[in-house]
Amino acid sequence: MRLTIEPLDLARDLATLQAWVTHPRSVFWGMQGATLDEVHAEYARIADDPHHEALLGRADGSPVFLMERYDPFHSPLADLPELAAGDVGMHLLVAPTDTPVPGFTGAVMRRVVEECFADPAVARVVVEPDVRNDKIAALNAAVGFRVVRPVRLPDKTAAFSTCTRADFVASQLGGVA
Template identity: 55%
Template sequence: MSGTAALTFTFRPLDPLKDAELLHRWVTHPKAAYWMMQDARLEDVERAYREIAADEHHHALLGLGEDGGPAFLMEYYDPVHRELVGLYEPEPGDVGMHFLTPATDTPVHGFTRAVITAVVARLFEDPAARRIVVEPDVHNTAVHALNEAVGFVPVGEIEKPEKKALLSFCTRERFEKAVSV
């Protein structure tokens, strides 16, 4: 992972009220089309993240850069109860995940790969997490490549109400092997 070793992140719980304007800018930007909130109003974003904050099976964190400022959004969920209910056979220790890096006029080479690496590492800090589950849009080839770079293996397409998704899994062992290269 040359070029990204210097990028380190910390995490804090997302505050639906305090962070709503920032999130609104991020999720409504044209480059965040796969987030499916392009037409969301500020109130819609605030409501969506208040619902997540109140949900015991879904969580949102902000990834913070070295300067302490917000750098990306991370969500994780229990796929037994959210997102993938009835769409695959969950195993004990499965954790669903989403992440969003905001659009920028000054891209940093390797940033998004450093983000997904940090997100997956954060999830595997929990010893109960055995497998990370993702379900990006089948057309989002950029995120498919990032997922594979950190150890995700696609297992097939699934039909979600809002999209056709590529179901992929990453075990702790595959992640450790992928990021140690």
């Protein structure tokens, strides 16, 4: 299976994106009930933000995940004393499916973290999942993330977590950083 990552194209990908972010399994994405126009507005805002980007992931050419990469110093995390030079923020949404493939989500997560570390200036990847999201907590741990502490954000209490290159390489899903 070949996993590729490319810029999100709203003109092409909007309907797919809206189906993913509003799916009941995507509740932690925070866009339940969002209309096409609302999803378009949010991702147009991201496209216009020089510190945030949305990327579409494909498996053998088929769209299967959404990755967002952002500068945490230009985000709701900006005031955290734990942030350091060389940090990059990441969000991941794997397309909901009724036919899960064992190991697929782990392979996607590994590919996304590899993509973040492809930039030699990146020292750590930071994430801020909802503390109630047990599935992403397990996936994050498998790829090397360590929870630093809970952080109150405008829309959730997040498990602020970091992953260094060494943590990633040594992780259960061990990648090349």
